[in-house]
Amino acid sequence: MGAYFKTAKELAEAGKREIPQEFQSKEHLIYSSPATLSFNSPGAQGFGVKRAGLAVPGSVMLLVAPGCCGRNTAISAVPGEYRDRFFFLLQDETDIVTGRHLPRIKKAVKEVVDFLETKPSVVMICITCVDALLGTDMERVCEEASAYAGVPVLPCYMYALTREGRMPPMTAVRKTVYALLKPARKDPRAVNLLGEFAPFSDDSELYDVLRSIGIETIRELSRCKDFEEYTHMAEANFNIVLNAECRPAADEFNRRLKIPSIELTRMYQIDKIARQYELFGSAIGAQIDVSAYEAQARAAVDHFTARYRGLKVAVGEWLNADAFELSLALLREGLEVTDIFGTITDENFVYIKRIAGLRPGTRIYSNLSPTMLNYACAEGDIALTIGKDAAYYHPDCPNVPWNDENKPFGFAGVTELFKRMEDALERRSGR
Amino acid sequence: MRGLLKYLSPFAPDQSGATSVLYGLGGILVICDAGGCTGNICGFDEPRWFDEKSAIFSAGLRDMDAILGRDDKLVAKLKKAVDQIGGDFVALIGTPVPAVIATDYRALKKMASQTVGLPVIGIECKGTALYDEGAQSAWCELFETFTPDTAGGTDSKVLGIIGMTPLDLSTTHPQECMALPEALKGYDDLYCYGMGAGLEEVGRAGCAARNLVVSPAALKAARDLQKRFGIPYETGYPFFTEIEKERFKALAGKKVLVIHQQMAANEIRSIIEKAGGSKGSVTCGTWFMQDQEVMREGDVRFTTEEKFREYVLTSDFDVIIGDPLLRRAIKEFKGTYMELSHYAISGYEGM
Numbered sequence: 001m002g003a004y005f006k007t008a009k010e011l012a013e014a015g016k017r018e019i020p021q022e023f024q025s026k027e028h029l030i031y032s033s034p035a036t037l038s039f040n041s042p043g044a045q046g047f048g049v050k051r052a053g054l055a056v057p058g059s060v061m062l063l064v065a066p067g068c069c070g071r072n073t074a075i076s077a078v079p080g081e082y083r084d085r086f087f088f089l090l091q092d093e094t095d096i097v098t099g100r101h102l103p104r105i106k107k108a109v110k111e112v113v114d115f116l117e118t119k120p121s122v123v124m125i126c127i128t129c130v131d132a133l134l135g136t137d138m139e140r141v142c143e144e145a146s147a148y149a150g151v152p153v154l155p156c157y158m159y160a161l162t163r164e165g166r167m168p169p170m171t172a173v174r175k176t177v178y179a180l181l182k183p184a185r186k187d188p189r190a191v192n193l194l195g196e197f198a199p200f201s202d203d204s205e206l207y208d209v210l211r212s213i214g215i216e217t218i219r220e221l222s223r224c225k226d227f228e229e230y231t232h233m234a235e236a237n238f239n240i241v242l243n244a245e246c247r248p249a250a251d252e253f254n255r256r257l258k259i260p261s262i263e264l265t266r267m268y269q270i271d272k273i274a275r276q277y278e279l280f281g282s283a284i285g286a287q288i289d290v291s292a293y294e295a296q297a298r299a300a301v302d303h304f305t306a307r308y309r310g311l312k313v314a315v316g317e318w319l320n321a322d323a324f325e326l327s328l329a330l331l332r333e334g335l336e337v338t339d340i341f342g343t344i345t346d347e348n349f350v351y352i353k354r355i356a357g358l359r360p361g362t363r364i365y366s367n368l369s370p371t372m373l374n375y376a377c378a379e380g381d382i383a384l385t386i387g388k389d390a391a392y393y394h395p396d397c398p399n400v401p402w403n404d405e406n407k408p409f410g411f412a413g414v415t416e417l418f419k420r421m422e423d424a425l426e427r428r429s430g431r
Numbered sequence: 432m433r434g435l436l437k438y439l440s441p442f443a444p445d446q447s448g449a450t451s452v453l454y455g456l457g458g459i460l461v462i463c464d465a466g467g468c469t470g471n472i473c474g475f476d477e478p479r480w481f482d483e484k485s486a487i488f489s490a491g492l493r494d495m496d497a498i499l500g501r502d503d504k505l506v507a508k509l510k511k512a513v514d515q516i517g518g519d520f521v522a523l524i525g526t527p528v529p530a531v532i533a534t535d536y537r538a539l540k541k542m543a544s545q546t547v548g549l550p551v552i553g554i555e556c557k558g559t560a561l562y563d564e565g566a567q568s569a570w571c572e573l574f575e576t577f578t579p580d581t582a583g584g585t586d587s588k589v590l591g592i593i594g595m596t597p598l599d600l601s602t603t604h605p606q607e608c609m610a611l612p613e614a615l616k617g618y619d620d621l622y623c624y625g626m627g628a629g630l631e632e633v634g635r636a637g638c639a640a641r642n643l644v645v646s647p648a649a650l651k652a653a654r655d656l657q658k659r660f661g662i663p664y665e666t667g668y669p670f671f672t673e674i675e676k677e678r679f680k681a682l683a684g685k686k687v688l689v690i691h692q693q694m695a696a697n698e699i700r701s702i703i704e705k706a707g708g709s710k711g712s713v714t715c716g717t718w719f720m721q722d723q724e725v726m727r728e729g730d731v732r733f734t735t736e737e738k739f740r741e742y743v744l745t746s747d748f749d750v751i752i753g754d755p756l757l758r759r760a761i762k763e764f765k766g767t768y769m770e771l772s773h774y775a776i777s778g779y780e781g782m
Contacts, residue, residue, distance in 0.1 A: 001515050001516070004515075025491055026491060026493055027508070028491070028508050028511060028512065029461060029488035029489065029490060029491060029508045029509065029511075029512045030466060030469070030488055030489040030490075030491040031488055032469050032470070032473045032480075032487045032488065032489060033484070034473075034480070034481060065527075066444070066527045066557070066558035066559040067441035067442065067444050067558065067559065067561070068441070068444035068445075068446060068447070068468055068471060068526065068527065068558035068559075069441075069467065069468075069471075069527070069558070070440060070441040071440075071441050071442075071443060071444060071447070071471045071475055071476065072470065072471045072474055072475045073440060073441075074440040074441070074475065074756070074777060074778050075439070075440045075756055075759065075777070086440065087435070087436065087437055088435070088436040088440060088441055089432075089434055089435050089436075090434040090435075090436065090441060090559075091434070091559060092434065092559050093530070093557055093559045093560075095559075096527055096530060096531050096557070096558075096559060097530070097531060097533075101434075104432065104434075107432060108432055108435050111432055111435060111437070112435075112437065115437050128467070128527070129464075129465055129467070129497075129527060129528050129531075130527050130528075130531055132494065133494075133497055133498070133528065133531045133532065134531070158467070159465075159494075160464070160465035160466045160467040161465040161492060161493055161494040161497060161528065162493075162494055163465065163466065163493070164493060165493075165494065370486075370488060370511075370512040370515055370516055371515050371516060373484055373486055373516050374516060
C-alpha cells in the first residue's frame, strides 16, 4: 500500500477521540526515516536529553548506561564545545539485570571530578531505559554521589520508554536544568524566558515588548555566560514559558522559588499573535503596543502573497512551529497547503478542524507510520516545502528548513519565515 | 575504573553490528527498543541509511509493554507492518530493554513466524556488547536460515566474501577500492554478502567455491559453511587503496602498532612486512574479536581505556596506526600517529 494519510476533512469529521491508529505511535512499529530522527530518539539530534542536560554553565555529564545508549554521543559526533564534557560509565550484562553498577556511580563521579582541571558546577548523571526498568532511585544515588565527590550531582532521565508518559524525557530535563537555583531576593524588573536550550532570536519583538513595560533584565538559560549568572535566574519577578514542555519546570519555580509564570505560545497567525500580546498585557496590567511589529509582519506576508498566492506547500514537523498551526496560518494567507507531515495531539486538533474548513482535501501523514516507506518521494506538484522532514520527502523542491537552533517568536518569526520562503523560491528560479 | 570512559566514547554496539549485516536484504528489521536505539543505529552506525530507504523500524516499546512483557502486542504491530509494506523476512534485533526483562527470543520468533507467515530471525543483542558480537550472530543466523542444505555441491566459480559491513570497512562503497589478490582472481561471480549480495545469493551460498573472510565477526559463519558444504575459506582484507598501501609500505623497518579489526590490521602488517622483510616489527591490536587462528604471539586485545593507555605509553612504538578517536586517550604518545578510520570506533569514514 502507499503511504497512509487522511484528509483534514476526514480527521475533523471523525473527531479527536477517533484518531486513526496510524497516527498513534504506540499502535504500530515506528518507521525510521531521516525525517523522524530528531524527534523519535530522545538523544538523537539537536537538543536531545544529553545535550540539554549540559545547558547549565560549567556542567559535565556522566552517562550511566550500556554502550549502545552513548553511541550517538561519540566524541566525533558532538559539537566541539561539548567534547570534553561527556563521560561514560558503561553497564555490562550483569549490571543491567542486577543493578550492581549503582555503588560504582559515586566513585565514577569522583574520578571524573578529580580528572578535570576545573571543578564542574554540576555533574549531570544521564540514565536510560535500563534504570527505568530497574526502578533505580536516582535522586538518592545523586545525593550520595554529591556527598562523596563534593559537587552537586543531578539526574537526567533519558527514558525513551516513557515518551508518552506524564513526564517525557525532554520535559523532565527542562525541569532538571533549573534544579540548582536557590531562593533569592526578587528583582521586580527581571524576568526569565523558559522553554528552549538555545536563545530566542535576537530580532524577536518580545525583548522590546518586555523592555517597553519596564523589564530591565531578561534572562535565558542559554545566554548565561557562567554559573554565577545562572544563579541570578532565581531573582526573576516572573517567568515566561515559551514551550509547553516547560510547564512542570515553571510549576517547580513557583513551588520552590515563589516565581509565578505566564505562558505564551509561538504562533504564525498574525491576528492570534496580536491577541496574545493583548491578553499578556491585561494579565500583567500593562499597556502593550505591538502595532509596528504587526504591520511589519503583515507587510512581509502581503509582499509574498502578492506574488505567490495559491502556491502549493508541504509542511513538516521538524521545524520551529506546530505543523498544523503553521499550515493554518499559511492557508489563511491564501497559500495551498496540500500535505502536512505531523503528529496529531489533543492540543493541535483544533487547528485540523479549521484547516478542514479552509481546505478539506489537505492530506495529513504521520512521519512515524511504516507506510511512509512507500511515500512517493518527489512526486506531486508541490512548489515549496517547509521543515527539514518535508525536504526529505520532496528533495527537489525549494525548502525552508526553519529549524534554526535560535528560536523564532512572535511577529518577527512570521516576518523572517516569509522572507526565507521568498528567498528559497527566488534561489530556485535564479532571480 | 572498569567501564569508565574519560577520553573515549562508546564503540558501535551489538545491535548495530547485527543490523549492518542484514541491511539491504529486503527484510523488515525491527529493533526491539523504545526508539533511542533505532535512532542510534540509523543516525550514527548505518551510513547507508542516509542514502537509501530501508525498512528499519523501532518496536516503539513503552514502559508497560516492557513491564508486562506484551510480546503479543509487538507481534500484532509486526503483522500490520508486513501486511502494509511486505518484505522477504523479519529480523527481531534485541536491545537492553528486552535483555532486562529476559525476552524469550525463541518463543517470540515462533509466535511472529506463525503470525506473519515469513521467515523470522532473532538476534539476541543486549546493547552491552560490541558490534562484532551482534554481527557474528547475524552472519550465522543469516546462512543458517536462508542457505538450504541442498544448496551445496556444485562446481560453481563463485567467490563469497563474508564480513563486509560499513562498520568493518569504514566505507559504503568498498567495491570501488577492492583489489583481490592474484590467487583469488578468476572467479566468475563475487557474492559480497552484507554489501551487494541479496537474499538470493545468500540462498546459493552453499555453492561457493571459496569464501574470503574480511572481518573476524564472520569467521564463525565461514566455519559453519565449511562444515556444512565443505567450502574452504581464507582471511584477508582487499580494500586498501594504492595510496594507503604506499603509506603503509613506508613504515617498513619501524616498530609499528596497528589498531583495527583483526583482518584489516593483519593486512596492514602483511603489507609492511612484504616491503621491509624482517626489519622492524608490527604488532596488531584490536578492541574487538581476536581469533587465535589468525593472530600472532604478541598481538594484543584492549579491554579498557586504562589498559590501552598503559600498554601504549609503556611500549616504545615508533608509529601507531589507528582511528582518530583513539588518539584522544594517548595524547602523551611521542611517536607518529597515522590516522586510519574504523567506523565502529569513531563513525568516521575513509582514511
